Amino acid sequence: MELFNVTLDTPDLRPDAGSFIQAVPTSQDLRALQPRSFIDGLALFIFLLTSLGYVTKGRLWDKPDPHYYVYFEKPQAAKGSSNDKANSTRDISQWLKEGGHDCVIFWGSQSGTAERFAEALGRECVACFGINALVADLSDYDAESIASIRKDHFAIFLLSTYGEGDPSDNAAGFWDWLKHFGDRSVKLGNLRYAAFGLGNSNYKYYNHVLNVAFHAFNTAEAVSLMPPQQADDANGGTEEDLQSWKDDLFALFRSLGYEQKSVVYQASIDVEFTAEPIGNCTTITSPSHHPSNTNSAVQPLTVKNARELFAKGDRNCVHMELDLGTSGLGYKTGDHIAVWPVNPDDEVDRLIHVLGLQSRRNESFTVKPNSETTKPKLPSLTTLATAFRHHLDICGSVARKIVLEVAQFAPTPQAKATLLEFGQNRHRYEQLTSNTHITLARLLHLACPTESWCNVPISFVIEKLLPLQPRYYSISSSSVVSPRTIAITALVVNKTLPGEPASIVRGLTSNYLLSTSKLLAATAAGTALNRCIDTETLQGAKILAHIRKSKFKLPIASSTPLILVSAGTGFAPFRAFLQERARVHMIGKDIGKILLFFGCRNNDDFIYRKEVEKIQTQLDNKLEVVTAFSRAGGKKWYVQDRIGEHALRVLEMLEAGANMYICGKASMAREVDAKLETVVGSTKGIGEQEVKAWTQALKKRGKWKADVWG
Known part of the structure; x- marks a missing residue:
């Protein structure tokens, strides 16, 4: 059919x-x-x-892969790690109970400093007092479980503050819990705690995280075992502030009945020299060259061009251009470039000589951690010359704690007494460091100039020296104008100490760039730098660097008005901004009004002045420049003074939709904020809290951005 x-x-x-x-x-x-x-x-x-x-x-x-979730786990929470319990519980009180711990040391760290302090403190608690301390990343536990910590335990908090009073990324959950204490009626009657904050007084919200935590804990009736203390990195005093706090903390431990024991050095790493040959150079695969916060691989970049923007006495400002070539690196306008410096040869030689290791200078050795928690600082196979030149911070000041620790290896009783005198007296050591730059090599030579310190274990030196860190610079070129070239603007830093004889502390990275640039003034830097990457002697032709992304970006619409506030080399990213605006204008797009505030000593220090004047002409006078010269004769003007003078114009532009950018020292940015907030309060007739809410609203919308440093 x-x-x-x-x-x-x-x-x-x-x-x-x-x-x-x-x-x-x-x-x-x-x-x-x-x-x-x-x-x-x-x-x-x-x-x-x-x-x-x-x-x-x-x-x-x-x-579906049944183990796909592993890609999203934190390394410390992965199965098979030393923290297997993290897979079953995030209750800190349960960890303390099951692990037989006496206390927990929480850390909130953005750059790694608080984490390093916490790990060192945990080791000292065990070694000096027999206190079994659990060192805890705040993000590994539910903040609410802190309320269930028993009275026979106690907690120590090491909390860092950065930016606009922000907590570290790993403290986000803890921060949210603190700020909602009032809503949840949290009670912490059983919590006994001590706290230490890491911050920089040049920033507006100095140690804000610690202050908020202390207030919240007090409101919740927690018991503070000792007054909280704060580190101030404005003048590099963090290590000393920590040591002073630990002195008080250890006194607290003694008052709680813990007996302090004398500590004999126990290595956390094994150093073994081998017969395996290795060239006298480094690799870019060192653990220190791959920090967790990098946004790109570390690559050797060729120096295309370099010139001095000004050179006066002991002050130099260098403009350097790096060729990205075939490195695979790319950047966007407003990003940062991290330059990995090299320690000067004379400092390398000084340390090797004072340790009596001349004969082992180029012998290869391996470093093996004794525990899973010890993080490597060096490549798996290296030499002393390479380690001291490329990987360890041998030019940094020595903390007073290390002075006490190295005394046990003194070659003579007199040398030991000298070190103990400095190490046990904070005022005495501050006097010494204010007049003399004290590195590890210089400290050992000062204590005993006639004999070598061959009793100091190499493992001790590697453990106590910090990894060499990069210096971040705002990129001063536009990716639209120069996509394969990165420009750096660096002030060469040299600080004279008033000792007898006077000594000069040279900025490591800035003098490295000056030397690498092959400028004539580099001979005045007095630094001998032998750069070596893999097996190629570069002789200043390349530097190691990586790119770090930034949120300091121009608005998408070129018609958005801009307010640019800078001082000194803080102008670097604004050079890139102006280049980009000029290029966009050249192709026929509308450009909004640009009001640039720039401060420096005098007109001779006005970096890129001719470029700025040329761009003013190109933009048909849509760019207005307001200068603030502090040493030009007559009245001293600073950027914040000019902001106060033009505050009503700035406020009018912000209200009309302009974006404001501030770049330079944090102290300058703080003063600029204060000037504007005063005018906002008086103009709008509102109080301090309303002014703060107004500025915070602009910042959250990306209309008010800052890229500042201490």
């Missing part, structure tokens, strides 16, 4: 009463639907194959 009989050329396809039961085509219809060419057949085959693949996906192929 024929159930379906419709031809393709039927003019009327409206269904009749029996059409809904017609389903089977005739043999004639099937022949009509058969492929008429090879292309039709291929298309039909692909269609059927695709349909089959879609239907069977997840059943016969591409089955």
Whole structure:
């Protein structure tokens, strides 16, 4: 029986009463639907194959990986690690109970300093007092579980503050918990705690995280075992502030009944010299060259061009251009470049000599951690010369704690007494460091200039020296104008100490750039730098660097007005901004008004002045420049003074939708904020809290951005 009989050329396809039961085509219809060419057949085959693949996906192929979640786990929470309990509980009180711990040391760290302090403190608690301390990343535990810590335990908090009073990324959950104490009626009557904050007084919200935590804990009736203390890195005093706090903390431990024991050095790493040959150079695969916060691989970049922007006495400002070439690196306008410096040869030689290791200078050795928690600082195979030149911070000041620790290896009783005198007296050591730059090599030579310190274990030196860190510079070129070239603007820093004789502390990275640039003034730097990457002697032709992304970006719409506030080399990213605006204007797009505030000593220090004047002409005077010279004769003007003078204009532009950017020292940015907030309060007739809410709203919308440093 024929159930379906419709031809393709039927003019009327409206269904009749029996059409809904017609389903089977005739043999004639099937022949009509058969492929008429090879292309039709291929298309039909692909269609059927695709349909089959879609239907069977997840059943016969591409089955879900049952271990896919591992990609999203934190390394410390992965199965098989030393922290297996993290897979089963995030309750800190349960960890303390099951692990037999006496206390927990929480750390909130953005750059790694608080984490390093916490790990060192944990080791000292065990070694000096027998206190079994759990060192805890705040993000590994539910903040609410802190409320369930028993009275026979106590907690120590090491909390860093950065930016606009922000907590570290790993303290986000803890921060949210603190700020909602009032809503949840949190009570912490059983919590006994001590706290230490890391911050910089040049910033507006100095140690804000510690202050908020202390207030919240007090409100919740927690017991503070000792007054909280704060580190101030404005003058590099963090290490000394920490040591003073630890002195008080250890006194607290003694008052709680813990007996302090004398500590003998126990290495956390094994150093073994080998006969395996290795060239006298470094690799870019060192652990220190791959910090967790990098956004790109570390690469050697060729110096294309370098010039001095000014050179006066002991002050130099260098403009350097780096060729990205085939490195694979790319950047966007407003990003940062991290330059990995090299320690001067004279400092390398000084340390090797004072340790009596001249004969082992180029012998290869391996470093093996004694525990899973010890993080490597050096490549798996290296030499002393390479380690001291490329990987360890041998030019940094020595903390007073290390002075006490190294005294046990003194070659003479007199040398030991000298070190103990400095190490046990904070005021005495501050006097010494204010007049003399004290590195590890210089400290050992000062204590005993006649004999070598060959009793100091190499493992001790590696453990106590910090890894060499990069210096971040705002990129002063536009990726639109120069996509394969990065410009750096660096002030060469040299600080004279008033000792007898006077000593000069040279900025490591800035003098490295000056030396690498091959400028004539580099001979005045007095630094001998032997750069070596892999097996190629570069002789200043390349530097190691990586790119760090930034949120300090221009608005998408070129018609958005801009307010640019800078001092000194803080102008670097604004040079890139102006270059980009000039290029966009050249292709016919509308450009908003640009009001640039720039401060420096005098007109001779006005970096890129001719470029700015040229861009003013190109932009048809849409760029207005307001200068603030502090040493030009007559009244001293600083950037914040000019902001106060033009505050109403700035406020009017912000209200009209302008974006404001501030770049330079944090102290300058703080003063600029204060000037504007004063004018906002008086103009709008609002109080301090309303002013703060107004500024915070602009910052959250990306209309008020700052890129500042201490």
